[in-house]
Amino acid sequence: MSSSSPLLEKLVSELSKLPGIGRKSAMRLSFYFLKQSKSEVEELARTLIEVKEKVRECEICFNFTESSPCSICLSKRRNRSIICVVEEPTDLMAIERSGEYKGLYHVIGGVISPLDGISPEDLHIKELFERLDSVEEVIIATNPSIEGETTTLYLQREMKQRNIKVSRIARGIPMGSALEHADQVTLVRAFEGRVEL
Ligand SMILES: [Zn+2]
Structure with a gap:
């Protein structure tokens, strides 16, 4: 990837850290997000944060x-x-x-x-x-x-x-x-x- 967008480079590098996602897939995902509407991306970002805030382990079964x-x-x-x-x-x-x-x-x-x-x-x-x-x-x-x-x-x-x-x-x-x-x-x-x- 060219260095013309450090932000895009950062996104690719963040996505590459995900399990099962190599650099190639990370680039594909990044381009996909770029093509999505702002509201679709916002929905995903919001869901990620909400999951992080609200989902926890069950005290009995750890689900x-x-x-x-x-x-x-x-x-x-x-x-x-x-x-x-x-x-x-x-x-x-x-x-x-x-x-x-x-x-x-x-x-x-x-x-x-x-x-x-x-x-x-x-x-x-x-x-x-x-x-x-x-x-x-x-x-x-x-x-x-x-x-x-x-x-x-x-x-x-x-x-x-x-x-x-x-x-x-x-x-x-x-x-x-x-x-x-x-x-x-x-x-x-x-x-x-x-x-x-
Ligand atoms: Zn449970």
Whole structure:
């Protein structure tokens, strides 16, 4: 890009910092904004600031919400005896979009990763243990990765000690020993399609 507009250069450099956005995409987005009307750009800018001001974590499940507890945690229509554990709010949103799952959620905020120095204490796992009173089953829906597997094994052990049934979703790829839970079949069917979104 020419240096004829330092402002445009700044926008490109800011957009390049976004996840999944390289310099080329950042330029494309910048030109797109330039072509948009002022009111369209203002709407986007306002939404960004408003999201930053109003959206926070639910005090129970750590989903993003504008009022805590979130609407899922407060809903009378959800099955309160099942909690689905996900890494991030984006995972929760993907599962919600499918409309199949009717239980509650718990966002742990990442995965256990000893190499990166992330231990269970760094995640919202303690808070999960604190809300298991009337819970019969925990469904683990971590992503298929070594860290996801480590996290699953850890949660599996902890849940077993608490006599809570544990299952995990399948994603159409071999997931090893965690698939051995017999009661998982229903859940696999329920989740399979959506997880690949
Ligand atoms: Zn919540």
